[in-house]
Amino acid sequence: MRIGVEPENLAERAVLAMGLVPTPLLATHPVLLLARAIMVATKYGMFEALTSGSLDASDVAKRCGTHSGATETLLGSLAKAGYVAMDSNRFLLTALTRKWLLESSPRSLRDSVLFRYVEWDWIARLDDFVEHGQPLDFHAMMSGDEWQLYQRGMRSLAALAAPETVRRVRVPKDARRLLDVGGSHGFLSVAFCRRYPQLRAEVLDLPEAVEHAAPLLGAEGMDDRVVHRVGDARTEDMGHEIYDVILLAQLVHHFDAATNRDLVARLARSLRPGGVLVVQEISPRGERSGQLGGLGSLYFALTSYAGSWSFEEIASWQSDAGLVPRKPVWFRTLPDTGQQVASKPR
Numbered sequence: 001m002r003i004g005v006e007p008e009n010l011a012e013r014a015v016l017a018m019g020l021v022p023t024p025l026l027a028t029h030p031v032l033l034l035a036r037a038i039m040v041a042t043k044y045g046m047f048e049a050l051t052s053g054s055l056d057a058s059d060v061a062k063r064c065g066t067h068s069g070a071t072e073t074l075l076g077s078l079a080k081a082g083y084v085a086m087d088s089n090r091f092l093l094t095a096l097t098r099k100w101l102l103e104s105s106p107r108s109l110r111d112s113v114l115f116r117y118v119e120w121d122w123i124a125r126l127d128d129f130v131e132h133g134q135p136l137d138f139h140a141m142m143s144g145d146e147w148q149l150y151q152r153g154m155r156s157l158a159a160l161a162a163p164e165t166v167r168r169v170r171v172p173k174d175a176r177r178l179l180d181v182g183g184s185h186g187f188l189s190v191a192f193c194r195r196y197p198q199l200r201a202e203v204l205d206l207p208e209a210v211e212h213a214a215p216l217l218g219a220e221g222m223d224d225r226v227v228h229r230v231g232d233a234r235t236e237d238m239g240h241e242i243y244d245v246i247l248l249a250q251l252v253h254h255f256d257a258a259t260n261r262d263l264v265a266r267l268a269r270s271l272r273p274g275g276v277l278v279v280q281e282i283s284p285r286g287e288r289s290g291q292l293g294g295l296g297s298l299y300f301a302l303t304s305y306a307g308s309w310s311f312e313e314i315a316s317w318q319s320d321a322g323l324v325p326r327k328p329v330w331f332r333t334l335p336d337t338g339q340q341v342a343s344k345p346r
């Protein structure tokens with residue numbers, strides 16, 4: 001999947017093919033503005049205001065507590081980008097917005113979009129990172145509100161990831177216990193437990209994460225089978241031959257190689273014979289990685305002490321820990337996302 005410049009008519013298609021379109025200009029100025037316009041409309045609840053039907057800009061502004069003229073300009077520009085439609089002077093939701101941005105949609109990215117406000121400031125520090133090589137280590141610097149946006153944002157992405165995550169894992173027949181390391185909201189565990197009624201799950205995460213993720217997990221009504229456990233994956237004793245399935249989803253990019261090697265060794269010890277360790281990552285390094293993968297690597301390098309790892313590197317930690325790595329699996333429903341699974345010999 002690529003993001004890029006799309007022609008809107010035949011003449012534009014021709015000049016694009018001839019290399020005459022100033023793509024660096026288009027990849028910066030309007031991209032910045034579109035991103036922020038979507039964020040602002042989401043934050044002020046403009047899309048939600050339109051759920052009950054079309055409104056003119058002054059009515060949207062009244063409901064959202066914004067300036068009428070500026071709201072009209074913002075919505076007008078979002079209409080050109082397909083996020084709202086216009087009928088005379090009234091604005092309407094589009095299918096795209098209904099599906100991805102309304103809070104009530106099962107595929108809502110609203111909370112992920114709101115987390116962009118936190119990331120906006122991080123990305124502004126890319127210059128410093130490139131100059132000095134010092135990453136942000138964001139887990140150590142977030143405020144309480146930012147932790148909440150982080151956990152809610154992760155939960156909204158997990159709703160997209162969960163169906164294929166569950167479908168792709170061959171859960172051992174007699175599996176009873178699942179450990180979800182860095183599991184945050186616990187939604188992946190919930191999805192596994194709904195699919196496998198005999199499973200129970202522990203969701204391990206840092207105290208700040210659990211504080212803000214607890215209500216998200218509570219809303220699933222699975223308290224009897226999916227529980228949070230406060231701990232630090234870098235030091236936690238995971239026990240000996242306890243778990244049948246261990247999930248490590250979107251965590252290894254936060255740690256350096258030595259930390260991951262040690263973590264995978266402790267997890268291998270805590271797996272029962274026949275159990276599986278599922279390492280799931282977005283934008284792993286490697287030949288298959290495209291434009292999004294390249295940007296993902298930069299993002300993780302900026303925000304953590306490590307950055308992306310390739311599935312070959314992850315498989316090497318698994319085999320060094322005595323597990324048997326399988327071929328990596330690439331998701332069909334999410335771009336640049338896959339699993340590196342390994343099993344413990346019986």
Ligand SMILES: C[S@@+](CC[C@H](N)C(=O)[O-])C[C@H]1O[C@@H](n2cnc3c(N)ncnc32)[C@H](O)[C@@H]1O
Binds near residue numbers: 181182231232249254
């Ligand atoms: C990118 S989120 C992924 C959440 C979830 N696994 C998913 O795929 O949606 C990473 C999670 O790892 C947690 N985390 C980061 N460092 C950790 C550590 N040292 N120990 C435990 N959890 C950690 C974060 O708090 C966060 O909830």
